[in-house]
Amino acid sequence: MTQEVTAVATPQSLPRYLLGISTKMYFSHAQTTSYLQRLATALTPSLTLPSRPKGKEIAEKLQFFYIPSFPSLYSCAQLLQSQKLSILLGGQDCSEYASGAHTGCVSAGQLREVGCSMVELGHAERRAAPVCESDALVAAKVRVAVEMGLIPLVCVGEKEKVVGESVSRRIGVAVEEVVAQVEPVLRRLMGVVGDGKEVRFVVFAYEPVWAIGAERPAEADHVVAVVRAVRELVTRRYLKQGGGLDGLEVRFLYGGSAGPGTWKALKGELDGLFLGRFAHDVENVQAVVQEMLE
C-alpha cells in the first residue's frame, strides 16, 4: 500500500544548529529519492526520531532539512514519513500568490500539503537573470509562505567579491548589500511572525554569490564579520522590544561551496550550514555532521 503524505505541523522549536541540503536541479527524480534514501541510511541515527536512544542527543543539537526539486517532494515526504525520519522538507521556491491563475507556479499551501515545513526563497540563481527576482518580490513570497505556516529560508549575499580594498571596506560593502536584502523581508513579516504566531523562525542563508559553485567557500573571517554585523543590526532594529518582531528567532546559515572543514573554520559563529554540490557525496555530509556534533 502506498504511504499517504500528511501536512507537517510547523516546528515551534528548533535545535541550536541547522544543516540543510539543496540538490537544486542536479538530480533526476529517481536520483533524488535514491539520494535521500542513501543519506538517511548513512546518517542514522542522526535522522531518526528524537525518541530513539542516540537520536535524542543529536536531535537536541542538529536539525536537518532537505530541499529537492518540486516533482520529487511528494515521494521524499513519503519516504521521510514512512521511515519516521526527523528531517524537514522544503520547496525551492513558491509563488507570491496564495492561489489562482498563475500557470507554472507552485503555492506555499501546495508545498505544505505535500509535507513541506520550509521553503527556500530568493536564491542567487533566482535573483539573477533570466528570472531576476527583486528584493520586494522575495519579501512578498516570504510573507505568503509564513502565512501558510512555512518557515522561510531566505538566501542573501553580495554579488561581487571586492578585491584590492581594505578588509573593513570589503566587509562594509557586503553588509550593505545583505542588509538591503534582509530588511524588506523583515518589514513584510511585521504582524505575521513571532510570539503567538504559527511561524516563529526566519532562516537566512548567507551565500556570497561569488562563493556559490566555486572551488572553495568564502573565507571564514569574511563570513563571520558580515553575519555578525547583519545579526547585530537586525537585533537592534527589529527584535528588541518595540522593533515590531518580538519573539521572532532569526537564524543565519552559511552557504556557498560549503563542505567538510567549513564548519570548523567558522568556529561555531553561525547557526548552521546550507550545502550544495559537496553534499552530493554522502560521505561529505557525514563528515560535516561529525564536525557539527563535536
Ligand SMILES: O=C[C@H](O)COP(=O)(O)O
Ligand atoms: O543552495 C546551495 C548553495 O547555493 C550552495 O551551492 P554550492 O555549495 O554548490 O556552491
